[in-house]
Amino acid sequence: MSTLSKGAALITGASSGIGAIYAQRLARRGHDLILVARSRDKLDTLARRISDETGRSVEVIPADLSDKADLARIEEVLRNDQSIGVLVNNAGLGATAPLLSSDIGKMEEMLALNVNALMRLTYAAAPGFVARGRGTIINISSIVAIGPEVLNGVYGGSKAFVLAFSQSLHHELSEKGVTVQAVLPGATATDFWGVAGTPLEHLPAEIVMSAEDMVDAALAGLDQGELVTIPALPDLADWQAYEAARQKMLPNLSRTLPADRYKVVSKAA
Ligand code: NAP
Numbered sequence: 606m607s608t609l610s611k612g613a614a615l616i617t618g619a620s621s622g623i624g625a626i627y628a629q630r631l632a633r634r635g636h637d638l639i640l641v642a643r644s645r646d647k648l649d650t651l652a653r654r655i656s657d658e659t660g661r662s663v664e665v666i667p668a669d670l671s672d673k674a675d676l677a678r679i680e681e682v683l684r685n686d687q688s689i690g691v692l693v694n695n696a697g698l699g700a701t702a703p704l705l706s707s708d709i710g711k712m713e714e715m716l717a718l719n720v721n722a723l724m725r726l727t728y729a730a731a732p733g734f735v736a737r738g739r740g741t742i743i744n745i746s747s748i749v750a751i752g753p754e755v756l757n758g759v760y761g762g763s764k765a766f767v768l769a770f771s772q773s774l775h776h777e778l779s780e781k782g783v784t785v786q787a788v789l790p791g792a793t794a795t796d797f798w799g800v801a802g803t804p805l806e807h808l809p810a811e812i813v814m815s816a817e818d819m820v821d822a823a824l825a826g827l828d829q830g831e832l833v834t835i836p837a838l839p840d841l842a843d844w845q846a847y848e849a850a851r852q853k854m855l856p857n858l859s860r861t862l863p864a865d866r867y868k869v870v871s872k873a874a
Pocket of ligand 1: 617618619620621622623624641642643644645647668669670671672695696697698699718745746747748789790791792793794795796797798800
């Protein structure tokens with residue numbers, strides 16, 4: 606059975622790719638939907654298809670989440686609509702160009718969407734979820750969160766933010782009834798790649814997952830109570846060892862004296 610709290614799901618970046626599949630899957634699980642993206646036509650078409658198929662109510666709110674006024678409108682919805690029980694922070698932009706050939710304006714646009722919008726929408730939703738003692742926040746990160754060498758570094762940094770922010774949210778909110786999940790997809794067959802600057806056809810087929818399989822695995826991970834879901838990773842023990850190494854370091858990362866290897870003769874000694 607689904608561990609999702611029922612209630613409407615607000616999904617950003619729902620007009621295509623991963624977000625559109627979340628919309629369909631969450632409606633099939635019994636959630637009403639609020640779909641957000643810039644392309645009204647695509648959202649309207651999807652909304653009609655999903656409500657015909659599932660009978661769920663599907664509302665569409667066109668918004669550019671890198672625009673402050675548009676973002677504020679969606680924050681208002683999250684603050685005021687008490688029927689919302691699920692926030693899927695999915696809208697995001699990527700880049701494949703290395704630092705020296707990247708446009709700084711485009712990098713800033715990417716951070717506004719991948720980091721700032723996700724952060725503000727979470728701040729808008731979380732207090733209501735805590736007050737009602739239930740709610741689910743699904744944040745779409747990426748494997749580049751732990752492999753920033755793979756694509757553009759600003760993109761990797763933005764997705765590392767999403768992972769770290771999700772871990773912190775889980776730490777603060779899990780005992781208040783809020784479920785948090787960070788999803789780390791590998792290459793997924795969507796428009797993302799064309800927008801990011803590398804056509805999907807240029808990727809080796811064996812590293813690319815369908816958006817349907819990716820979302821179904823992510824929702825299975827959510828049902829299994831995972832804070833972090835990496836749909837493609839064959840052996841969960843690999844993630845658990847990585848996470849255990851991080852936890853082991855935590856008590857030793859802040860101390861009075863520098864480590865012996867730096868051979869500092871401390872004035873504090
Ligand atoms: P996609 O098909 O290009 O979808 C991106 C979605 O975000 C679209 O619905 C787009 O709709 C929306 N969007 C873009 N800019 C927006 C803005 N300024 N305001 C509001 N909505 C905006 O790509 P996708 O693969 O499904 O990407 C979804 C998420 O998955 C992203 O966060 C991406 O970083 C992450 N991800 C993707 C992959 C992959 O290989 N595909 C891998 C790891 C992580 P409009 O154009 O209509 O606004």
